[in-house]
Amino acid sequence: MNRFAVFFCVVAVVGGAVTLAALNLNTALGSPWHVPPYVVSLVGKYLCYAILALAVDLVWGFGGILSLGHAAFFALGGYAMGMYLMRQIAGRGVYGNPVLPDFMVFLNWKELPWYWHGFDNPIFAGLMVVAVPGLLALVFGWLAFRSRVSGVYLSIITQALTYALLLAFFRNDMGFGGNNGLTDFKDILSYPLQADATRAGLLVVTASVLAFSLMLAYAIVASRFGKVLIAVRDAESRTRFLGYRPENYKLFVWVVSAIMAGIGGALYVPQVGIINPSEFSPANSIEAVIWVAVGGRGTLVGAVLGAVLVSGGKTWLTGALPEIWLFALGALFILVTLFLPAGIIGAFRRAPAPLPAPEPAE
Amino acid sequence: MTFFRCLLVLLVMFVAPPAPAQDDPFAGLASGNFDDVSAAIAALALSGNPQAAATIGALQTDALFAGPEAAVYIRTDDGWVDARTGQKAEGVNEDDLNPVRVNNAVRRAIDAALGSLNLFSSSATVRAKAAEDVFRSRDPAALPALARAIAKENDAGVRSVMVQARAAARLADPASSDTDKLEDIAVIRARGDIEALGLLSSLHDQPAEVATAAAAAIASIKRSEQLWSVAQSVFYGLSLGSVLLLAAAGLAITFGVMGVINMAHGEMVMLGAYTTFVVQETIGAHAPALSGWSLPIAVPLAFLVSGAVGIAIERGLIRFLYGRPLETLLATWGLSLVLQQAVRSLFGASNREVSTPAWMSGAAQWGGLTITWNRLTIIIFAVMVVAALMAALRYTALGLRMRAVTQNRRMAAAMGIRTPWIDALTFGLGSGVAGMAGVALSQIDNVSPNLGQGYIIDSFMVVVFGGVGNLWGTVVSAFTLGIVNKFLEPVAGAVLGKILVLVLLILFIQRRPRGLFPLKGRAVEA
């Protein structure tokens, strides 16, 4: 991970997205240069995954916190965005209710639950995209890091967290559409979601957010804070005896990462057109971890690369050989951990990647 | 209407009604008048006439016909039968016969009469059932029959049901005396089930004294019902706890003792369940006589299958990752995906049917407690598995070596123990126990490739809650979590209850990261 790689990645992501968007909008349908709209949405989706991967790498690669529940933050951000998009439908739903989303009419609800208020305002919704995952991470992290829950224990309770949220969001009376989630969105900030221009715009916005997140993450890990964080990752108790409070360092990076994941989720929902509880499933979180592992843990750029490569591979394989996908994903987990522990980026480095030594006296 | 009918019946029996019905109830049946028919049915039922049951039964199926001169015939598949004698009737001219018609009132009289007839059946079960029917119908019309039946009854159990039935009927009868009613309420209070509660709650227009007694009885029944429902919740909790224990016992070895994070643990359980399926299919195809034994046969096989897969996993994957718990977690998760897909490719994605053997079906009722045999079997099985596991660790040579290796690997190696093999066997043991859990879970869960996924988080929670490396802790933790879960369910609903338990557990782990029963010492302090 160095300045050059980050710079290159930022340029590639933003440049690539702008090019795709331009080719989609400014070429004729039959032209060999034409990029079909579904590719625009697909790439937009990958870039959202890349934001999630970046968030995972920030905590795992640099803080040593293996989160098996980051998809929860992603999904919460997504739900906040989904609620805004639902309110935007206003009256154009199947039941034509001016305020209530269709699923509430269907459940025979008479009025909007209190926590749905305000989501018709894009600024409020945007605030919630940041605040909900951030607050959950703050509370969870404060409890976990202060009581020094770490390593595998932390991983398992993050998984339990997302599992509990999965169960909760499946419930109809939670007021988030239950099993079906939120869907049938019409427009975002008054731009129709089905329009090519809106999709191209979302792609460029996503790419910019990803680029910004990458630069932010780089700034964090390259600062003195980042050095302390790496020190905490590899020798937590040593940093304590030096007078640092590892829990505060972990908590900060954990909350930043959760917010990043939440924003990724918020950008994801308008591009795929649906958010439902399955986004909370533990498997999603673990898949995000494998993106990072494939690309190279603790390299930031590797997380972006891994997310795009693995989810691209998934799209191709589930289309071509659906039976094979889980075999391939499972094998990927095993092979990467056994033979490529530093990931793709790590394999190209001269010096071996800084794998954490186990804490003394395991 | 009911009141009129009661009055009528009473009239029929005690106030010396007009002659024909009493002398010869059969003539009443032939009268063509609905009221007379009803009265005749009641009289016939009480008469003790051996033909009564057959005649009233025929009436119920519209097979009773009236002929000239009050003759009554039953139509059977073999021809006509004289209702009075039960003998075959010759030379009956069908044109002279009219069916005995019934209306609603008659139909009720038939039901009541058949009920009271059954009170005198030779079978105790039928008598008890008849009394129970009266208890439900609370029909005062049955009182006379009940009185005679109680007097004749020798079986104490049946008799008490009859007394309860009489109590129910008397309470519904405005003519009963208060003294009787108070006695009846005591009887019904003693019965104390949901029916008794329903009966007492439906009482109205009763004298003050009776109403008070009824209210007291209701309170008492409700209290005892609460106790029973607590007992029932405890049973369900034990049942859930035993499932958790089975799922977690293997993990207590692989994770608790060895410290290996095996995310494919659930798939070991799943393999055990599929082994059960294969055993059942094989026995069904080749040795149907053994079909009741398929579960006991599947237990050791599941242990071997999952154990062998476990050893293969340890040798092929996990041993390269010792000391790297997070990598182990990821690699075994990958493995779990592969195993799931492999099973899906082999057996299909849909659920497989594993049948429950006869000796595990059904339930026992004990007071207000329903105990299903399959749940009870699983509780016992779980306890046996854990006991066997503890015994194996404590008393066998392998167990001794396992403990030696986990406590001090280098020392054990220095003493000539082949630690890599002990690692493999320990992991195999944990996986094998998971396989046995799969046999039990095939009885209560869908046997599908995803079976194991539902248990992995719960299992880890159980082991962590109980304290890593402590089998007793796992036992206590499994049953505690099971019972807490079942007590939360009625309050919060099943899903919310589960979420609450998860949240409580997350908070608990943060308070006490080493679980309920932490191991202490310098080693864990480091």
Added chain:
Amino acid sequence: MTRPHEDTLLYLDNVTVSFDGFRALNALSLVMERGEMRAVIGPNGAGKTTMMDVITGKTRPDEGAVIFGRDTDLTRLDEPAIAALGIGRKFQKPTVFEPLTVWDNFLLALAGDRRPQFTLWARETEAESDRIEAFLATTRLGDLRHRRAGDLSHGQKQWLEIGMLLAQDPQLLLVDEPVAGMTDAETAQTAELLREINRSHSVVVVEHDMDFVRALGVKVTVLHEGSVLSEGSIDHVGADPKVIEVYLGR
């Protein structure tokens, strides 16, 4: 045993720690003067490392108090708070931040603001660079400043860690087996380094190597089964029949 007074830096009063019934420390009492260097020796399991753990806040004692300076009870504080008071610790096994450079290791150890809101924006100052240069010189690691700490030899790591301790500028240094696994030459250099450090800091050294302890030439405390068995010069404790019995057996 001396009683605590004005110049006392550290006073362990009747400290008991038990793990599962095993008493790692058994009513241990110990007094350290300001500016003193003390060697603590004792057989395996005597409680040396547990004593360090109690002083640095890693282990809470079941009973007793640990008073630092005039009246600070260390048993109520956690590790970072104790470190902030000015107690530094070097582990038995050298633990430095392996992926970071030698320079960065010193940078993180330098006394200063430890809060994330500071380190997030912190820029390296001239004064910090100067101090790091000084420590690089003291520990003879100047040529390796840009190497990853993980690439250093065992002895170099030991020195780096001692240097990091100095960079913390603590009042009291706890040094656990500093010469384990060192060559004779390195051992002699380490003794020299510790004596130099002792000019401006109080030091507790836990060590097995008797020659090294003799070379230090300081007051020695012998621990046995969690209590003080004997205290005094190395010749005094070496002549103590109780010590001889414990070390040599009957």
